[in-house]
Amino acid sequence: xxxxxxxxxxxxxxxxxxxxxxxxxxxxxxxxxxxxxxxxxxxxxxxxx
Amino acid sequence: xxxxxxxxxxxxxxxxxxxxxxxxxxxxxxxxxxxxxxxxxxxxxxxxxxxxxxxxxxxxxxxxxxxxxxxxxxxxxxxxxxxxxxxxxxxxxxxxxxxxxxxxxxxxxxxxxxxxxxxxxxxxxxxxxxxxxxxxxxxxxxxxxxxxxxxxxxxxxxxxxxxxxxxxxxxxxxxxxxxxxxxxxxxxxxxxxxxxxxxxxxxxxxxxxxxxxxxxxxxxxxxxxxxxxxxxxxxxxxxxxxxxxxxxxxxxxxxxxxxxxxxxxxxxxxxxxxxxxxxxxxxxxxxxxxxxxxxxxxxxxxxxxxxxxxxxxxxxxxxxxxxxxxxxxxxxxxxxxxxxxxxxxxxxxxxxxxxxxxxxxxxxxxxxxxxxxxxxxxxxxxxxxxxxxxxxxxxxxxxxxxxxxxxxxxxxxxxxxxxxxxxxxxxxxxxxxxxxxxxxxxxxxxxxxxxxxxxxxxxxxxxxxxxxxxxxxxxxxxxxxxxxxxxxxxxxxxxxxxxxxxxxxxxxxxxxxxxxxxxxxxxxxxxxxxxxxxxxxxxxxxxxxxx
Ligand code: HEM
Ligand SMILES: [Cu+2]
Numbered sequence: 003x004x005x006x007x008x009x010x011x012x013x014x015x016x017x018x019x020x021x022x023x024x025x026x027x028x029x030x031x032x033x034x035x036x037x038x039x040x041x042x043x044x045x046x047x048x049x050x051x
Numbered sequence: 052x053x054x055x056x057x058x059x060x061x062x063x064x065x066x067x068x069x070x071x072x073x074x075x076x077x078x079x080x081x082x083x084x085x086x087x088x089x090x091x092x093x094x095x096x097x098x099x100x101x102x103x104x105x106x107x108x109x110x111x112x113x114x115x116x117x118x119x120x121x122x123x124x125x126x127x128x129x130x131x132x133x134x135x136x137x138x139x140x141x142x143x144x145x146x147x148x149x150x151x152x153x154x155x156x157x158x159x160x161x162x163x164x165x166x167x168x169x170x171x172x173x174x175x176x177x178x179x180x181x182x183x184x185x186x187x188x189x190x191x192x193x194x195x196x197x198x199x200x201x202x203x204x205x206x207x208x209x210x211x212x213x214x215x216x217x218x219x220x221x222x223x224x225x226x227x228x229x230x231x232x233x234x235x236x237x238x239x240x241x242x243x244x245x246x247x248x249x250x251x252x253x254x255x256x257x258x259x260x261x262x263x264x265x266x267x268x269x270x271x272x273x274x275x276x277x278x279x280x281x282x283x284x285x286x287x288x289x290x291x292x293x294x295x296x297x298x299x300x301x302x303x304x305x306x307x308x309x310x311x312x313x314x315x316x317x318x319x320x321x322x323x324x325x326x327x328x329x330x331x332x333x334x335x336x337x338x339x340x341x342x343x344x345x346x347x348x349x350x351x352x353x354x355x356x357x358x359x360x361x362x363x364x365x366x367x368x369x370x371x372x373x374x375x376x377x378x379x380x381x382x383x384x385x386x387x388x389x390x391x392x393x394x395x396x397x398x399x400x401x402x403x404x405x406x407x408x409x410x411x412x413x414x415x416x417x418x419x420x421x422x423x424x425x426x427x428x429x430x431x432x433x434x435x436x437x438x439x440x441x442x443x444x445x446x447x448x449x450x451x452x453x454x455x456x457x458x459x460x461x462x463x464x465x466x467x468x469x470x471x472x473x474x475x476x477x478x479x480x481x482x483x484x485x486x487x488x489x490x491x492x493x494x495x496x497x498x499x500x501x502x503x504x505x506x507x508x509x510x511x512x513x514x515x516x517x518x519x520x521x522x523x524x525x526x527x528x529x530x531x532x533x534x535x536x537x538x539x540x541x542x543x544x545x546x547x548x549x550x551x552x553x554x555x556x557x558x559x560x561x562x563x564x565x566x567x568x569x570x571x572x573x574x575x576x577x578x579x580x581x582x583x584x585x586x587x588x589x590x591x592x593x594x595x596x597x598x
């Protein structure tokens with residue numbers, strides 16, 4: 003293992019971390035799933051009305 | 052969107068630690084600081100909810116009505132549950148996730164740090180909303196008080212409250228948004244931010260249980276939100292979702308609520324399983340027995356938790372086929388749960404154990420949670436549940452799984468990681484006092500409730516037949532003893548976290564601890580793993596999955 007105890011390495015800016023855009027994609031998909039489940043109740047209610 | 056991703060990477064300028072108090076805590080995007088906020092919030096809520104519990108037990112000390120009005124008593128039972136579930140247990144687990152998951156998987160922070168800040172800061176507002184009607188009533192004599200229809204919010208009863216209905220529903224929506232955002236962050240962090248070489252099946256079990264919990268949250272929090280939105284429109288906007296007079300169905304609320312509610316109880320116990328699976332191997336100095344079995348058992352429990360909800364409504368008048376289905380499906384959960392219990396026991400079997408406070412709470416968890424599992428199995432039997440339903444037997448059941456289950460795991464986790472978080476070793480002697488007093492009194496408190504339930508004492512009532520007097524007296528004594536013991540816990544935390552009093556903790560803290568978090572200093576630097584660590588399988592707690 004490297005020595006992670008040393009203070010955070012400033013050279014690797016997390017801004018350039020490609021994992022972050024992938025993470026954002028995951029987050030958006032999960033957010034849409036949640037909204038979809040919530041919305042489904044009201045879609046049904048409206049269709050039934 | 053890519054723009055967004057860039058902006059979330061807040062941290063560069065924060066390293067100097069020269070931020071103002073406001074910037075550090077209110078505008079925090081650091082997973083460790085946000086974890087601390089969640090944990091402190093949870094501790095405060097634990098004491099508020101605990102105070103309500105003591106009001107309940109004080110009233111029930113002897114038969115008759117003495118301290119509070121029945122209406123206020125009902126507000127206490129309702130608010131106690133809501134505060135403990137949504138304010139104490141869930142935020143504590145999210146706090147632990149925030150602190151530990153990035154360090155365990157070798158990520159620099161949670162995947163979406165600014166959303167993380169939002170997830171937390173919604174909560175104080177949500178709980179102000181929730182508590183406001185009660186505070187107004189209790190301290191200023193204004194209004195009719197908080198919700199009193201039970202935490203399950205069954206209509207039509209729950210809609211007969213005054214304006215507190217709107218406050219409660221608004222608060223629940225906010226808590227739901229907070230939980231969903233927290234869950235999204237956990238999923239994105241685990242799926243996308245692991246250090247190279249940290250394969251999914253090398254992750255600590257705590258990360259696995261939280262990943263699965265997060266999927267449960269995303270699946271069921273919107274269901275709760277849907278249910279309470281319909282309550283809201285029924286009360287204020289003339290709909291009749293649950294109003295039979297308007298063509299609706301009150302039993303439908305129960306189905307929707309418990310479709311959320313049963314997975315919710317697993318949301319409160321799966322992370323606990325993860326914590327115990329971290330602690331037992333450390334103090335047994337042996338790798339976890341059956342790592343993969345643990346992961347698959349967690350996934351099966353999560354799946355089954357979606358198909359057992361109606362065991363909460365056996366007495367509502369379901370068709371026989373429904374009763375049988377939900378009975379057998381419920382009993383099936385005992386199989387993966389048993390796998391877990393046997394794996395913990397096998398980990399301890401022929402190991403070299405020591406019993407520091409985290410281990411005491413973990414072993415206490417295994418034994419006492421299992422008692423709650425057994426009473427659960429009894430409740431799963433339809434004809435038996437016809438007798439037990441809505442009695443103190445149910446109260447005893449869920450307090451064994453929640454107090455000696457979920458809360459014990461949170462205590463265990465706190466003792467286990469507090470030296471890592473603060474750099475200060477807690478007072479071991481006080482920790483042991485806390486454990487033993489809690490464990491004695493929690494059983495004095497909840498075990499007699501089994502007998503009360505079997506004898507027919509209903510739950511949620513402020514007065515009772517004199518036949519139930521003895522066990523209620525014992526139970527109330529246990530409650531005050533347990534409550535007092537928790538002051539020791541608060542004092543221990545204050546000593547480490549705020550006063551810095553105690554021996555300096557080493558980086559490894561425990562002799563048998565393994566995993567990435569222990570390679571960091573105690574306390575860890577404000578930013579850890581900005582460069583992903585190199586993963587060396589034999590240093591991981593569960594790197595070698597052939598065990
Ligand atoms: C072995 C697994 C379990 C089984 C078979 C089981 C079974 C049941 C059943 C049948 C009931 C309904 C009793 C009634 O109202 O008549 C119930 C209630 C309850 N269970 Fe469990 N349970 C299990 C584990 C858990 C766990 C792990 C938790 C939480 C951590 C939990 C929390 C609760 C709660 C909170 C209630 C009461 C809800 C309410 O009415 O307010 N249970 N359980
Ligand atoms: Cu259930």
